[in-house]
Each structure stands twice: as structure tokens, then as C-alpha cells.
Amino acid sequence: MIPRYSRPEMTAIWSSETRYAIWFEIEAHATDALAELGVVPKSAAKSLWDWWATKPAIDVAAIDAIEAVTKHDVIAFLTWVAENVGEDARFMHQGMTSSDVLDTCLAVQLARASDLLLADLDALLAVLKRRAIEHKLTPTIGRSHGIHAEPVTFGLKMAEAYAEFARCRTRLEAARAEIATCAISGAVGTFANIDPRVEQHVADKLDLAVEPVSTQVIPRDRHAMFFATLGVIASSIERLAVEVRHLQRTEVLEAEEYFSPGQKGSSAMPHKRNPVLTENLTGLARMVRAYALPAMENVALWHERDISHSSVERYIGPDATITLDFALARLTGVVDKLLVYPARMQKNMDRMGGLIHSQRVLLALTQAGVSREDSYRLVQRNAMRVWESDGALSLLDLLKADEEVGARLSAAELEVLFDLDYHLKHVDSIFARVFGA
Numbered sequence: 001m002i003p004r005y006s007r008p009e010m011t012a013i014w015s016s017e018t019r020y021a022i023w024f025e026i027e028a029h030a031t032d033a034l035a036e037l038g039v040v041p042k043s044a045a046k047s048l049w050d051w052w053a054t055k056p057a058i059d060v061a062a063i064d065a066i067e068a069v070t071k072h073d074v075i076a077f078l079t080w081v082a083e084n085v086g087e088d089a090r091f092m093h094q095g096m097t098s099s100d101v102l103d104t105c106l107a108v109q110l111a112r113a114s115d116l117l118l119a120d121l122d123a124l125l126a127v128l129k130r131r132a133i134e135h136k137l138t139p140t141i142g143r144s145h146g147i148h149a150e151p152v153t154f155g156l157k158m159a160e161a162y163a164e165f166a167r168c169r170t171r172l173e174a175a176r177a178e179i180a181t182c183a184i185s186g187a188v189g190t191f192a193n194i195d196p197r198v199e200q201h202v203a204d205k206l207d208l209a210v211e212p213v214s215t216q217v218i219p220r221d222r223h224a225m226f227f228a229t230l231g232v233i234a235s236s237i238e239r240l241a242v243e244v245r246h247l248q249r250t251e252v253l254e255a256e257e258y259f260s261p262g263q264k265g266s267s268a269m270p271h272k273r274n275p276v277l278t279e280n281l282t283g284l285a286r287m288v289r290a291y292a293l294p295a296m297e298n299v300a301l302w303h304e305r306d307i308s309h310s311s312v313e314r315y316i317g318p319d320a321t322i323t324l325d326f327a328l329a330r331l332t333g334v335v336d337k338l339l340v341y342p343a344r345m346q347k348n349m350d351r352m353g354g355l356i357h358s359q360r361v362l363l364a365l366t367q368a369g370v371s372r373e374d375s376y377r378l379v380q381r382n383a384m385r386v387w388e389s390d391g392a393l394s395l396l397d398l399l400k401a402d403e404e405v406g407a408r409l410s411a412a413e414l415e416v417l418f419d420l421d422y423h424l425k426h427v428d429s430i431f432a433r434v435f436g437a
Contacts, residue, residue, distance in 0.1 A: 007322070013109050017058045023074070027078075033201035034195075109317065120324075121169045124165055140349070172229055182206060184203075189214045223309075224299050234324060237327050281327055358383050361379050361417050362379045
């Protein structure tokens with residue numbers, strides 16, 4: 001992943017140094033278990049940990065140089081450890097296969113990445129809740145098909161996003177649990193040369209579950225579900241980002257990204273304040289979603305294993321998690337500093353001459369004894385005049401002047417139907433559903 005869209009803590013999970021450190025722990029824990037079972041000398045396990053306790057620098061270049069000859073990364077790593085540990089290193093990797101190390105390591109990395117992403121979601125949820133409460137009763141127009149519909153509040157928009165990202169968090173917790181599995185089962189997964197108790201020991205030490213049937217690899221449906229979940233979270237990021245982008249359009253301008261001192265919007269036009277952060281989030285979301293498909297294609301491996309998945313995961317493991325981590329942090333910053341313009345929201349609601357209250361009039365006419373078809377006709381014929389005047393005419397005034405409407409509803413009754421607060425009477429109930437009492 002390019003540094004521009006990376007954050008250090010997540011990036012560190014995918015470094016070569018971290019990967020080799022996890023490999024060592026897997027091998028050393030397995031050797032401990034083998035020693036307890038009497039398969040290898042206890043002194044061998046102790047030698048590994050004694051060397052590790054000296055906090056040796058992992059020489060990535062040296063391991064890479066060995067791999068250039070062996071053409072096998074795990075063998076290159078084991079060779080490098082043996083060169084440093086000495087004779088006892090020959091007892092490492094007893095009965096194990098490369099996938100035991102690689103797949104278990106990937107599980108650890110994805111679990112750690114999940115923990116960072118869950119923390120990112122917690123930070124986003126906290127900001128969304130704060131902004132929702134802040135604008136709980138800030139009225140704004142709701143839109144369907146991009147067209148004015150009926151009033152909502154800006155707080156409801158934030159509450160809706162909160163509920164969506166709360167679902168995202170629940171899904172990610174489940175995906176983390178599903179991906180955090182250990183396999184130390186040997187060639188083709190039969191435990192022929194290694195006791196299942198070794199696998200359980202390693203799993204316990206690394207806080208992983210045991211894979212029930214691992215063939216020679218952990219089944220990739222787990223990984224497919226994990227990356228699909230990241231893709232769904234990315235889509236939720238894009239949905240909120242697109243909302244901000246629409247609200248920032250000049251002819252709307254109900255909210256906009258914070259524009260910092262010294263910031264420039266355009267190299268050509270000094271007046272520009274563009275929604276660059278949310279546009280960036282739309283692009284990042286596309287990338288995270290793109291990693292879900294190859295993860296699904298990785299599910300179908302040949303027989304007990306092949307490595308067609310390997311190159312894919314070397315890309316998508318780091319890139320999907322690093323990108324999503326960055327995107328969640330960026331979205332949190334956008335929401336935290338989002339500039340909200342209640343006066344503009346009210347102005348936009350008022351610009352179409354009261355059309356946003358048409359349904360209340362329709363329903364009132366039906367309650368007054370007019371058929372639904374005739375009620376719709378009476379309201380629509382007046383509403384279309386207001387629409388075609390671009391809001392210069394008033395729906396309330398036209399309805400008061402309409403004899404057929406007046407025969408059923410008095411001017412006073414019509415005026416009550418244009419009360420904005422009517423549309424906000426259940427906001428408290430919705431908030432209680434989202435945030436609790």
C-alpha cells in the first residue's frame with residue numbers, strides 16, 4: 001500500500017519483521033508442545049526461547065538472500081534461525097508443513113488488523129453519535145430520487161449512519177472470530193507426523209481457535225467472508241461520503257467539509273472549496289471492495305491445497321486492511337469537523353412554496369370524505385403550479401383559493417397542515433431505537 005493512504009500501526013502488522021516474528025512464535029510454541037510430549041528434547045525448545053529473549057534483530061535481507069537460492073520463504077526463514085540458534089534448531093518444524101506457519105500467521109495478522117479496525121469503528125461511532133445529538137432537531141429536507149420529499153432532521157441522517165456502522169461493527173466482530181483460526185496439522189492435514197495437542201497449544205498461546213478440518217490449509221471460505229465484510233464496511237463509508245458530497249454542492253450547500261486555513265481548492269480557481277476528502281473516500285471504498293472478489297476466487301483450491309491463493313493474499317491482506325483503516329480514520333475526521341448550515345437547510349426547505357407538506361393535505365382531504373383519487377388530483381393540480389413557478393407561488397395560498405378544496409377544508413385547517421414540527425414528532429422515538437433510552 002502506498003504511504004499516502006497508510007497509517008503506521010496498521011502498516012506495521014504487515015511488515016516483514018512482524019511476519020517473521022509471528023513465524024518464530026508459531027515454531028517455538030509448537031516446539032514447546034513437542035517437548036512436553038517427549039518428541040523433542042526440552043533443551044531444544046529452551047534454546048529457541050533463550051535466543052529470542054536476546055531480542056535479536058530480524059535480518060530480513062539475510063532471509064531474502066537465502067530465499068533467492070531456496071525459492072521457498074519458510075525454508076529460508078528456518079535456515080536463518082538455525083544459523084543463529086545452532087544445533088537445537090533441527091528440532092523446529094517437526095511434523096509441520098509450511099502452510100501451518102503461513103496460515104496461522106495470516107490468522108494472527110488479520111485478527112490484529114481487525115482489532116485496529118474495530119477501534120476505528122468505535123471512534124467513528126462516537127463522533128456520529130455526538131453530531132446526531134447536536135443536530136437532533138435541526139430540520140432539513142429529505143430527498144428521494146434527489147428531489148425534495150418531506151422534512152427530516154440532520155440528526156436523523158447522522159443517527160442513520162450510526163446504526164449502519166454499528167451493524168458494520170457487529171459484522172466485523174463475527175468476521176474476526178471466523179478468521180482467527182490456527183492450523184498445525186501437517187501435510188494434507190491428517191496429523192500423521194504431529195500430535196493434535198501441538199495445534200491446540202499453539203492456538204491457545206496465540207489466542208486463536210482450532211480449525212476443525214484444515215486439509216493442508218485453512219479453508220478459504222473464512223477469508224472470503226472476512227474480505228467481503230471489509231467490502232461492506234467500505235460501501236457504508238462511501239454512502240456517507242456521497243451524502244456529504246451532495247450536501248456540499250453549491251446549489252445545496254447544507255453541509256461541507258472543513259476547509260482549513262491555508263488550504264487551496266483549485267490550482268486555477270481561487271474560490272473553490274471542493275469535497276476532496278469524501279471524493280477520496282469514494283475512491284478508497286472502490287479499492288477495498290475490489291479485494292473481496294479475489295478472496296472469493298481463492299476458495300476453490302485444488303484437492304488438499306495449492307498456492308494459487310498465496311500471491312493474492314500477499315496483496316489483499318495488507319492493502320485491504322491498511323486502506324480501510326485509513327478510510328475509517330479519514331471519515332471520522334470529516335464527520336468530526338463537518339460544517340453544518342441550518343439556515344441554508346431551512347432556506348432550501350422553503351424554496352418550493354410549501355410543496356413538502358402535500359401529503360398532509362392529501363391525507364386530510366381523505367379524512368374529510370374525499371376519495372383518495374380525487375384528493376390526489378386536487379393537491380397535485382395546485383402543487384404542479386407551484387413546481388412550475390419554481391416556488392414563486394405558495395401551495396397554501398393556492399389551496400385556500402381552490403373552491404373544491406375549500407369545500408372540505410377551511411383556511412385555518414389548511415394552515416395547521418403546514419406545521420413543520422408535525423414531521424419531527426417521532427424523532428425522540430427513533431433516537432431511542434438507535435442509541436437507547
